[in-house]
Amino acid sequence: MHLDLQVNSTQSASEILHAATxxxxxxxxxxxxxxxxxxxVAVLARLRRYELHTLAxxxxxxxxxxxxxxxxxxxxAFCAEALRGCATQVLLLEGNHEFHLAASTWLPATTCTAFDYCLALPDGSSVxxxxxxxxxxxxxxxxxRTVLKAQMMGRIAVRLPGAWLDSISAKVADLSRRRSSTHSCNAQRVQEYAAAWIDRCSARTGIFGHFHLPLVCRSPQGKLLxxxxxxTTPSFLIYKAGKYYRAYPTPERTTIKELQT
Ligand SMILES: [Mn+2]
Known part of the structure:
Protein backbone atom coordinates (compact mmCIF):
# COMPACT_ATOMS: atom_id res chain seq x y z
CA MET A 1 0.00 0.00 0.00
CA HIS A 2 1.23 3.47 -0.81
CA LEU A 3 1.98 5.72 2.13
CA ASP A 4 -0.27 8.47 0.83
CA LEU A 5 -3.38 6.26 1.04
CA GLN A 6 -5.07 5.22 4.28
CA VAL A 7 -7.90 2.71 4.04
CA ASN A 8 -10.49 2.13 6.74
CA SER A 9 -11.54 -1.18 5.23
CA THR A 10 -10.41 -4.79 5.17
CA GLN A 11 -9.32 -4.25 1.56
CA SER A 12 -6.09 -2.68 0.34
CA ALA A 13 -5.98 0.62 -1.58
CA SER A 14 -5.09 -1.27 -4.72
CA GLU A 15 -7.99 -3.73 -4.38
CA ILE A 16 -10.36 -0.78 -4.06
CA LEU A 17 -8.87 1.51 -6.68
CA HIS A 18 -7.61 -0.71 -9.47
CA ALA A 19 -9.94 -0.27 -12.47
CA ALA A 20 -12.41 1.53 -10.17
CA THR A 21 -14.93 4.22 -11.04
CA VAL A 41 -3.83 17.78 -9.63
CA ALA A 42 -2.10 15.89 -6.77
CA VAL A 43 -5.10 13.54 -6.34
CA LEU A 44 -5.21 12.75 -10.07
CA ALA A 45 -1.48 11.98 -9.95
CA ARG A 46 -2.09 9.62 -6.98
CA LEU A 47 -4.96 7.87 -8.78
CA ARG A 48 -3.13 7.51 -12.09
CA ARG A 49 -1.24 4.38 -10.99
CA TYR A 50 -4.51 2.45 -10.47
CA GLU A 51 -5.67 2.57 -14.09
CA LEU A 52 -9.16 3.79 -13.27
CA HIS A 53 -12.00 2.56 -15.47
CA THR A 54 -13.87 5.87 -15.32
CA LEU A 55 -13.40 9.28 -13.79
CA ALA A 56 -16.76 11.07 -13.75
CA ALA A 77 -4.69 24.06 -19.45
CA PHE A 78 -3.24 22.65 -16.20
CA CYS A 79 -6.54 20.82 -15.61
CA ALA A 80 -6.62 19.35 -19.12
CA GLU A 81 -3.04 18.19 -18.60
CA ALA A 82 -3.90 16.53 -15.25
CA LEU A 83 -6.94 14.77 -16.76
CA ARG A 84 -5.23 13.45 -19.88
CA GLY A 85 -4.92 9.67 -19.59
CA CYS A 86 -5.89 9.57 -15.89
CA ALA A 87 -8.64 6.98 -16.59
CA THR A 88 -9.77 4.83 -19.49
CA GLN A 89 -12.81 7.09 -19.70
CA VAL A 90 -13.17 10.67 -18.43
CA LEU A 91 -16.73 11.93 -18.30
CA LEU A 92 -17.61 15.55 -17.62
CA LEU A 93 -21.16 16.72 -16.89
CA GLU A 94 -21.73 20.45 -17.27
CA GLY A 95 -22.67 22.26 -14.06
CA ASN A 96 -24.34 25.63 -13.56
CA HIS A 97 -20.97 27.40 -13.28
CA GLU A 98 -19.91 26.13 -16.71
CA PHE A 99 -21.04 27.09 -20.19
CA HIS A 100 -20.56 25.59 -23.64
CA LEU A 101 -18.37 22.75 -22.40
CA ALA A 102 -19.51 20.68 -25.38
CA ALA A 103 -17.32 23.02 -27.46
CA SER A 104 -14.27 22.53 -25.19
CA THR A 105 -12.36 20.09 -27.39
CA TRP A 106 -9.26 21.05 -25.39
CA LEU A 107 -10.56 19.06 -22.40
CA PRO A 108 -9.68 15.35 -22.70
CA ALA A 109 -13.16 14.26 -21.60
CA THR A 110 -16.51 13.21 -22.98
CA THR A 111 -18.77 16.14 -22.12
CA CYS A 112 -22.45 15.84 -21.33
CA THR A 113 -24.79 18.82 -21.21
CA ALA A 114 -27.98 16.80 -20.64
CA PHE A 115 -29.75 16.81 -17.27
CA ASP A 116 -28.38 13.38 -16.35
CA TYR A 117 -26.28 10.52 -17.67
CA CYS A 118 -26.53 6.76 -17.18
CA LEU A 119 -23.02 5.36 -16.72
CA ALA A 120 -22.48 1.65 -17.40
CA LEU A 121 -20.20 0.11 -14.79
CA PRO A 122 -17.67 -2.68 -15.49
CA ASP A 123 -19.73 -5.24 -13.50
CA GLY A 124 -22.78 -4.78 -15.73
CA SER A 125 -24.71 -2.52 -13.33
CA SER A 126 -25.26 1.18 -13.96
CA VAL A 127 -25.36 4.44 -12.06
CA ARG A 145 -30.21 28.88 -16.80
CA THR A 146 -31.63 28.48 -20.30
CA VAL A 147 -30.87 32.11 -21.16
CA LEU A 148 -27.31 31.97 -19.79
CA LYS A 149 -26.57 28.70 -21.58
CA ALA A 150 -28.14 29.69 -24.91
CA GLN A 151 -25.93 29.34 -27.99
CA MET A 152 -26.38 33.02 -28.75
CA MET A 153 -24.81 33.94 -25.39
CA GLY A 154 -21.87 31.72 -26.26
CA ARG A 155 -21.37 33.47 -29.59
CA ILE A 156 -21.39 36.88 -27.87
CA ALA A 157 -19.16 35.83 -24.97
CA VAL A 158 -16.50 34.26 -27.18
CA ARG A 159 -15.80 37.76 -28.59
CA LEU A 160 -15.13 39.32 -25.18
CA PRO A 161 -11.57 39.89 -23.98
CA GLY A 162 -10.18 37.78 -21.09
CA ALA A 163 -9.94 40.65 -18.58
CA TRP A 164 -13.67 41.39 -18.99
CA LEU A 165 -14.49 37.72 -18.60
CA ASP A 166 -12.62 37.51 -15.31
CA SER A 167 -14.73 40.30 -13.82
CA ILE A 168 -18.01 39.00 -15.30
CA SER A 169 -17.19 35.45 -14.22
CA ALA A 170 -16.65 36.50 -10.60
CA LYS A 171 -20.14 38.04 -10.60
CA VAL A 172 -21.86 35.08 -12.31
CA ALA A 173 -20.07 32.58 -10.04
CA ASP A 174 -21.05 34.58 -6.97
CA LEU A 175 -24.69 34.68 -8.10
CA SER A 176 -24.71 30.90 -8.70
CA ARG A 177 -23.02 30.30 -5.34
CA ARG A 178 -25.61 32.33 -3.44
CA ARG A 179 -28.39 30.35 -5.10
CA SER A 180 -26.64 27.07 -4.19
CA SER A 181 -26.17 28.00 -0.54
CA THR A 182 -29.83 28.98 -0.24
CA HIS A 183 -30.83 25.60 -1.67
CA SER A 184 -28.49 23.54 0.47
CA CYS A 185 -30.33 24.82 3.58
CA ASN A 186 -33.28 22.61 2.73
CA ALA A 187 -31.61 19.20 2.68
CA GLN A 188 -34.88 17.37 3.27
CA ARG A 189 -36.45 18.85 0.13
CA VAL A 190 -33.36 18.07 -1.95
CA GLN A 191 -33.42 14.48 -0.72
CA GLU A 192 -37.12 14.09 -1.62
CA TYR A 193 -36.66 15.37 -5.18
CA ALA A 194 -33.43 13.42 -5.69
CA ALA A 195 -35.17 10.23 -4.49
CA ALA A 196 -38.08 10.86 -6.89
CA TRP A 197 -35.52 11.33 -9.72
CA ILE A 198 -33.70 8.03 -9.10
CA ASP A 199 -37.00 6.19 -8.75
CA ARG A 200 -37.88 7.34 -12.30
CA CYS A 201 -34.59 5.93 -13.68
CA SER A 202 -33.67 2.33 -14.48
CA ALA A 203 -30.33 2.54 -12.61
CA ARG A 204 -30.28 1.26 -9.01
CA THR A 205 -28.01 4.09 -7.80
CA GLY A 206 -28.08 7.86 -8.30
CA ILE A 207 -25.29 10.33 -7.56
CA PHE A 208 -25.61 14.11 -7.52
CA GLY A 209 -23.55 17.16 -6.52
CA HIS A 210 -24.40 20.86 -6.59
CA PHE A 211 -26.01 21.03 -3.13
CA HIS A 212 -22.77 20.22 -1.34
CA LEU A 213 -24.62 17.49 0.53
CA PRO A 214 -22.61 14.32 1.37
CA LEU A 215 -25.78 12.24 1.57
CA VAL A 216 -26.20 8.45 1.78
CA CYS A 217 -29.83 7.28 1.78
CA ARG A 218 -32.42 5.04 0.17
CA SER A 219 -35.29 6.15 -2.07
CA PRO A 220 -38.87 4.95 -1.49
CA GLN A 221 -38.16 2.16 -4.03
CA GLY A 222 -35.03 1.19 -2.08
CA LYS A 223 -32.54 2.65 -4.56
CA LEU A 224 -29.25 4.06 -3.32
CA LEU A 225 -28.86 7.83 -3.41
CA THR A 232 -14.41 23.32 0.23
CA THR A 233 -14.36 19.97 2.10
CA PRO A 234 -12.53 17.80 -0.47
CA SER A 235 -13.96 14.33 -1.02
CA PHE A 236 -14.90 11.94 -3.81
CA LEU A 237 -16.71 8.64 -4.32
CA ILE A 238 -15.22 5.35 -5.47
CA TYR A 239 -17.21 2.41 -6.84
CA LYS A 240 -15.62 -1.01 -7.05
CA ALA A 241 -17.22 -4.44 -7.28
CA GLY A 242 -20.59 -3.60 -5.73
CA LYS A 243 -19.26 -1.33 -2.97
CA TYR A 244 -19.07 2.43 -2.59
CA TYR A 245 -16.33 4.27 -0.72
CA ARG A 246 -15.84 7.91 0.15
CA ALA A 247 -12.32 9.28 -0.06
CA TYR A 248 -11.04 12.38 1.76
CA PRO A 249 -7.88 13.81 0.17
CA THR A 250 -5.49 16.27 1.81
CA PRO A 251 -2.15 17.51 0.43
CA GLU A 252 -0.45 14.72 2.44
CA ARG A 253 -2.74 11.71 2.01
CA THR A 254 -6.11 10.31 0.97
CA THR A 255 -8.24 8.49 3.55
CA ILE A 256 -10.73 5.98 2.12
CA LYS A 257 -13.80 4.76 4.04
CA GLU A 258 -16.29 2.13 2.92
CA LEU A 259 -19.85 3.44 2.88
CA GLN A 260 -22.54 1.57 4.78
CA THR A 261 -25.27 1.54 2.17
MN1 LIG B 1 -23.75 23.70 -9.05
Missing amino acids: VVMSDLHLRSAVDPTSQLF LLGDVFDFCLGNHPYFQKKF QLTHGDLLLPERGYRLL LGLDAW
Whole structure:
Protein backbone atom coordinates (compact mmCIF):
# COMPACT_ATOMS: atom_id res chain seq x y z
CA MET A 1 0.00 0.00 0.00
CA HIS A 2 1.23 3.47 -0.81
CA LEU A 3 1.98 5.72 2.13
CA ASP A 4 -0.27 8.47 0.83
CA LEU A 5 -3.38 6.26 1.04
CA GLN A 6 -5.07 5.22 4.28
CA VAL A 7 -7.90 2.71 4.04
CA ASN A 8 -10.49 2.13 6.74
CA SER A 9 -11.54 -1.18 5.23
CA THR A 10 -10.41 -4.79 5.17
CA GLN A 11 -9.32 -4.25 1.56
CA SER A 12 -6.09 -2.68 0.34
CA ALA A 13 -5.98 0.62 -1.58
CA SER A 14 -5.09 -1.27 -4.72
CA GLU A 15 -7.99 -3.73 -4.38
CA ILE A 16 -10.36 -0.78 -4.06
CA LEU A 17 -8.87 1.51 -6.68
CA HIS A 18 -7.61 -0.71 -9.47
CA ALA A 19 -9.94 -0.27 -12.47
CA ALA A 20 -12.41 1.53 -10.17
CA THR A 21 -14.93 4.22 -11.04
CA VAL A 22 -14.28 7.56 -9.33
CA VAL A 23 -16.89 10.32 -9.08
CA MET A 24 -16.06 13.91 -8.11
CA SER A 25 -18.13 17.09 -8.12
CA ASP A 26 -18.07 20.81 -7.40
CA LEU A 27 -14.34 21.42 -7.31
CA HIS A 28 -14.90 25.08 -8.29
CA LEU A 29 -11.35 25.49 -9.62
CA ARG A 30 -10.41 29.14 -10.05
CA SER A 31 -6.82 29.14 -11.31
CA ALA A 32 -3.72 26.96 -11.53
CA VAL A 33 -2.41 28.35 -8.23
CA ASP A 34 -5.44 28.02 -5.97
CA PRO A 35 -5.00 25.33 -3.27
CA THR A 36 -8.00 23.28 -4.51
CA SER A 37 -6.50 23.12 -8.00
CA GLN A 38 -3.19 21.97 -6.55
CA LEU A 39 -4.93 19.29 -4.47
CA PHE A 40 -6.97 18.16 -7.50
CA VAL A 41 -3.83 17.78 -9.63
CA ALA A 42 -2.10 15.89 -6.77
CA VAL A 43 -5.10 13.54 -6.34
CA LEU A 44 -5.21 12.75 -10.07
CA ALA A 45 -1.48 11.98 -9.95
CA ARG A 46 -2.09 9.62 -6.98
CA LEU A 47 -4.96 7.87 -8.78
CA ARG A 48 -3.13 7.51 -12.09
CA ARG A 49 -1.24 4.38 -10.99
CA TYR A 50 -4.51 2.45 -10.47
CA GLU A 51 -5.67 2.57 -14.09
CA LEU A 52 -9.16 3.79 -13.27
CA HIS A 53 -12.00 2.56 -15.47
CA THR A 54 -13.87 5.87 -15.32
CA LEU A 55 -13.40 9.28 -13.79
CA ALA A 56 -16.76 11.07 -13.75
CA LEU A 57 -16.81 14.78 -12.94
CA LEU A 58 -20.34 15.86 -12.04
CA GLY A 59 -20.05 19.54 -12.86
CA ASP A 60 -18.85 22.82 -11.41
CA VAL A 61 -15.33 21.56 -11.90
CA PHE A 62 -14.61 25.20 -12.71
CA ASP A 63 -15.88 28.17 -10.72
CA PHE A 64 -16.56 29.77 -14.10
CA CYS A 65 -15.70 28.50 -17.55
CA LEU A 66 -16.80 29.31 -21.08
CA GLY A 67 -15.71 26.14 -22.82
CA ASN A 68 -15.59 27.73 -26.27
CA HIS A 69 -13.32 30.65 -25.26
CA PRO A 70 -9.54 30.45 -25.82
CA TYR A 71 -9.00 32.46 -22.61
CA PHE A 72 -10.36 29.58 -20.50
CA GLN A 73 -8.56 26.99 -22.58
CA LYS A 74 -5.30 28.71 -21.57
CA LYS A 75 -6.38 29.39 -17.97
CA PHE A 76 -7.36 25.75 -17.33
CA ALA A 77 -4.69 24.06 -19.45
CA PHE A 78 -3.24 22.65 -16.20
CA CYS A 79 -6.54 20.82 -15.61
CA ALA A 80 -6.62 19.35 -19.12
CA GLU A 81 -3.04 18.19 -18.60
CA ALA A 82 -3.90 16.53 -15.25
CA LEU A 83 -6.94 14.77 -16.76
CA ARG A 84 -5.23 13.45 -19.88
CA GLY A 85 -4.92 9.67 -19.59
CA CYS A 86 -5.89 9.57 -15.89
CA ALA A 87 -8.64 6.98 -16.59
CA THR A 88 -9.77 4.83 -19.49
CA GLN A 89 -12.81 7.09 -19.70
CA VAL A 90 -13.17 10.67 -18.43
CA LEU A 91 -16.73 11.93 -18.30
CA LEU A 92 -17.61 15.55 -17.62
CA LEU A 93 -21.16 16.72 -16.89
CA GLU A 94 -21.73 20.45 -17.27
CA GLY A 95 -22.67 22.26 -14.06
CA ASN A 96 -24.34 25.63 -13.56
CA HIS A 97 -20.97 27.40 -13.28
CA GLU A 98 -19.91 26.13 -16.71
CA PHE A 99 -21.04 27.09 -20.19
CA HIS A 100 -20.56 25.59 -23.64
CA LEU A 101 -18.37 22.75 -22.40
CA ALA A 102 -19.51 20.68 -25.38
CA ALA A 103 -17.32 23.02 -27.46
CA SER A 104 -14.27 22.53 -25.19
CA THR A 105 -12.36 20.09 -27.39
CA TRP A 106 -9.26 21.05 -25.39
CA LEU A 107 -10.56 19.06 -22.40
CA PRO A 108 -9.68 15.35 -22.70
CA ALA A 109 -13.16 14.26 -21.60
CA THR A 110 -16.51 13.21 -22.98
CA THR A 111 -18.77 16.14 -22.12
CA CYS A 112 -22.45 15.84 -21.33
CA THR A 113 -24.79 18.82 -21.21
CA ALA A 114 -27.98 16.80 -20.64
CA PHE A 115 -29.75 16.81 -17.27
CA ASP A 116 -28.38 13.38 -16.35
CA TYR A 117 -26.28 10.52 -17.67
CA CYS A 118 -26.53 6.76 -17.18
CA LEU A 119 -23.02 5.36 -16.72
CA ALA A 120 -22.48 1.65 -17.40
CA LEU A 121 -20.20 0.11 -14.79
CA PRO A 122 -17.67 -2.68 -15.49
CA ASP A 123 -19.73 -5.24 -13.50
CA GLY A 124 -22.78 -4.78 -15.73
CA SER A 125 -24.71 -2.52 -13.33
CA SER A 126 -25.26 1.18 -13.96
CA VAL A 127 -25.36 4.44 -12.06
CA GLN A 128 -27.35 7.56 -12.89
CA LEU A 129 -25.32 10.77 -12.60
CA THR A 130 -26.49 14.39 -12.49
CA HIS A 131 -25.02 17.70 -11.45
CA GLY A 132 -28.24 18.30 -9.55
CA ASP A 133 -29.18 21.95 -10.02
CA LEU A 134 -32.25 20.92 -12.03
CA LEU A 135 -33.53 18.40 -9.49
CA LEU A 136 -35.75 21.00 -7.83
CA PRO A 137 -38.72 22.32 -9.84
CA GLU A 138 -37.94 26.05 -9.96
CA ARG A 139 -39.23 27.78 -13.08
CA GLY A 140 -37.41 31.08 -12.55
CA TYR A 141 -34.08 29.34 -12.14
CA ARG A 142 -34.65 27.14 -15.21
CA LEU A 143 -35.40 30.20 -17.32
CA LEU A 144 -32.26 32.01 -16.12
CA ARG A 145 -30.21 28.88 -16.80
CA THR A 146 -31.63 28.48 -20.30
CA VAL A 147 -30.87 32.11 -21.16
CA LEU A 148 -27.31 31.97 -19.79
CA LYS A 149 -26.57 28.70 -21.58
CA ALA A 150 -28.14 29.69 -24.91
CA GLN A 151 -25.93 29.34 -27.99
CA MET A 152 -26.38 33.02 -28.75
CA MET A 153 -24.81 33.94 -25.39
CA GLY A 154 -21.87 31.72 -26.26
CA ARG A 155 -21.37 33.47 -29.59
CA ILE A 156 -21.39 36.88 -27.87
CA ALA A 157 -19.16 35.83 -24.97
CA VAL A 158 -16.50 34.26 -27.18
CA ARG A 159 -15.80 37.76 -28.59
CA LEU A 160 -15.13 39.32 -25.18
CA PRO A 161 -11.57 39.89 -23.98
CA GLY A 162 -10.18 37.78 -21.09
CA ALA A 163 -9.94 40.65 -18.58
CA TRP A 164 -13.67 41.39 -18.99
CA LEU A 165 -14.49 37.72 -18.60
CA ASP A 166 -12.62 37.51 -15.31
CA SER A 167 -14.73 40.30 -13.82
CA ILE A 168 -18.01 39.00 -15.30
CA SER A 169 -17.19 35.45 -14.22
CA ALA A 170 -16.65 36.50 -10.60
CA LYS A 171 -20.14 38.04 -10.60
CA VAL A 172 -21.86 35.08 -12.31
CA ALA A 173 -20.07 32.58 -10.04
CA ASP A 174 -21.05 34.58 -6.97
CA LEU A 175 -24.69 34.68 -8.10
CA SER A 176 -24.71 30.90 -8.70
CA ARG A 177 -23.02 30.30 -5.34
CA ARG A 178 -25.61 32.33 -3.44
CA ARG A 179 -28.39 30.35 -5.10
CA SER A 180 -26.64 27.07 -4.19
CA SER A 181 -26.17 28.00 -0.54
CA THR A 182 -29.83 28.98 -0.24
CA HIS A 183 -30.83 25.60 -1.67
CA SER A 184 -28.49 23.54 0.47
CA CYS A 185 -30.33 24.82 3.58
CA ASN A 186 -33.28 22.61 2.73
CA ALA A 187 -31.61 19.20 2.68
CA GLN A 188 -34.88 17.37 3.27
CA ARG A 189 -36.45 18.85 0.13
CA VAL A 190 -33.36 18.07 -1.95
CA GLN A 191 -33.42 14.48 -0.72
CA GLU A 192 -37.12 14.09 -1.62
CA TYR A 193 -36.66 15.37 -5.18
CA ALA A 194 -33.43 13.42 -5.69
CA ALA A 195 -35.17 10.23 -4.49
CA ALA A 196 -38.08 10.86 -6.89
CA TRP A 197 -35.52 11.33 -9.72
CA ILE A 198 -33.70 8.03 -9.10
CA ASP A 199 -37.00 6.19 -8.75
CA ARG A 200 -37.88 7.34 -12.30
CA CYS A 201 -34.59 5.93 -13.68
CA SER A 202 -33.67 2.33 -14.48
CA ALA A 203 -30.33 2.54 -12.61
CA ARG A 204 -30.28 1.26 -9.01
CA THR A 205 -28.01 4.09 -7.80
CA GLY A 206 -28.08 7.86 -8.30
CA ILE A 207 -25.29 10.33 -7.56
CA PHE A 208 -25.61 14.11 -7.52
CA GLY A 209 -23.55 17.16 -6.52
CA HIS A 210 -24.40 20.86 -6.59
CA PHE A 211 -26.01 21.03 -3.13
CA HIS A 212 -22.77 20.22 -1.34
CA LEU A 213 -24.62 17.49 0.53
CA PRO A 214 -22.61 14.32 1.37
CA LEU A 215 -25.78 12.24 1.57
CA VAL A 216 -26.20 8.45 1.78
CA CYS A 217 -29.83 7.28 1.78
CA ARG A 218 -32.42 5.04 0.17
CA SER A 219 -35.29 6.15 -2.07
CA PRO A 220 -38.87 4.95 -1.49
CA GLN A 221 -38.16 2.16 -4.03
CA GLY A 222 -35.03 1.19 -2.08
CA LYS A 223 -32.54 2.65 -4.56
CA LEU A 224 -29.25 4.06 -3.32
CA LEU A 225 -28.86 7.83 -3.41
CA LEU A 226 -25.46 9.42 -2.86
CA GLY A 227 -24.62 13.13 -2.61
CA LEU A 228 -21.23 14.72 -3.07
CA ASP A 229 -19.78 17.55 -1.04
CA ALA A 230 -18.00 20.46 -2.72
CA TRP A 231 -14.23 20.69 -2.50
CA THR A 232 -14.41 23.32 0.23
CA THR A 233 -14.36 19.97 2.10
CA PRO A 234 -12.53 17.80 -0.47
CA SER A 235 -13.96 14.33 -1.02
CA PHE A 236 -14.90 11.94 -3.81
CA LEU A 237 -16.71 8.64 -4.32
CA ILE A 238 -15.22 5.35 -5.47
CA TYR A 239 -17.21 2.41 -6.84
CA LYS A 240 -15.62 -1.01 -7.05
CA ALA A 241 -17.22 -4.44 -7.28
CA GLY A 242 -20.59 -3.60 -5.73
CA LYS A 243 -19.26 -1.33 -2.97
CA TYR A 244 -19.07 2.43 -2.59
CA TYR A 245 -16.33 4.27 -0.72
CA ARG A 246 -15.84 7.91 0.15
CA ALA A 247 -12.32 9.28 -0.06
CA TYR A 248 -11.04 12.38 1.76
CA PRO A 249 -7.88 13.81 0.17
CA THR A 250 -5.49 16.27 1.81
CA PRO A 251 -2.15 17.51 0.43
CA GLU A 252 -0.45 14.72 2.44
CA ARG A 253 -2.74 11.71 2.01
CA THR A 254 -6.11 10.31 0.97
CA THR A 255 -8.24 8.49 3.55
CA ILE A 256 -10.73 5.98 2.12
CA LYS A 257 -13.80 4.76 4.04
CA GLU A 258 -16.29 2.13 2.92
CA LEU A 259 -19.85 3.44 2.88
CA GLN A 260 -22.54 1.57 4.78
CA THR A 261 -25.27 1.54 2.17
MN1 LIG B 1 -23.75 23.70 -9.05
